[in-house]
Ligand SMILES: Nc1ncnc2c1ncn2[C@@H]1O[C@H](COP(=O)(O)OP(=O)(O)OP(=O)(O)O)[C@@H](O)[C@H]1O
């Protein structure tokens with residue numbers, strides 16, 4: 508990792524789905540440790556942009572650099588090994604496994620990417636210790652033997668975030684971690700996000716403007732695949748265009 512470079516740089520990144528340009532010439536720079544929120548109406552291209560950064564989707568155009576290295580054509584597992592982690596809008600946990608088993612699998616998968624298929628027994632003990640530490644750090648230790656399908660939605664979301672931290676990432680992409688949570692669960696998730704290691708850059712997709720502005724210093728507003736505005740939260744909050752377009756999209760249909 509080269510710390511003289513920004514954590515993440517997107518230059519004119521686009522993605523087409525047939526005739527639809529879902530992400531359109533997006534430029535975005537994120538510094539190490541930055542807290543950045545990505546907001547915009549439904550269908551604006553937020554999740555697609557995450558998929559381009561994490562490698563689930565290939566960019567049609569443009570370049571993506573991570574600490575100065577071009578990762579535009581790297582597969583998702585190679586990007587994860589370099590330190591890009593994410594959660595998904597729809598959880599990808601294994602519902603019929605316990606919380607601990609889910610965490611162990613994530614730790615094991617990330618470990619394998621970095622090391623070897625053949626491992627001494629002691630490394631399994633290391634994995635178990637790592638999983639236990641992770642659960643402890645996220646306040647999930649007492650739920651470790653619960654099947655994921657029996658957890659509340661809020662606790663499942665916390666497990667999602669814990670798993671994304673298993674590989675000690677430098678950049679964490681969180682796709683609507685508060686979606687569908689009760690006010691109490693949302694508050695608890697917000698506290699958890701506030702406690703994340705401050706050296707890790709976090710890019711958060713969030714529909715609730717209050718949550719986005721409370722969490723992030725910098726905000727990017729995406730609309731129809733394009734960056735409508737980007738800047739410090741105070742500038743973005745003051746933008747009438749942003750208020751009209753973003754809040755306008757929140758109004759119920761007539
Ligand atoms: N795999 C795909 N194939 C075809 N079109 C897609 C695909 N994924 C996304 N799209 C389209 O791209 C556009 C952007 O979708 P995307 O999911 O990125 O939006 P979003 O900002 O995350 O929306 P939401 O707030 O509802 O999650 C939408 O028009 C969507 O229908």
Ligand SMILES: [Mg+2]
Nearest residue numbers: 553554555596
């Ligand atoms: Mg989305």
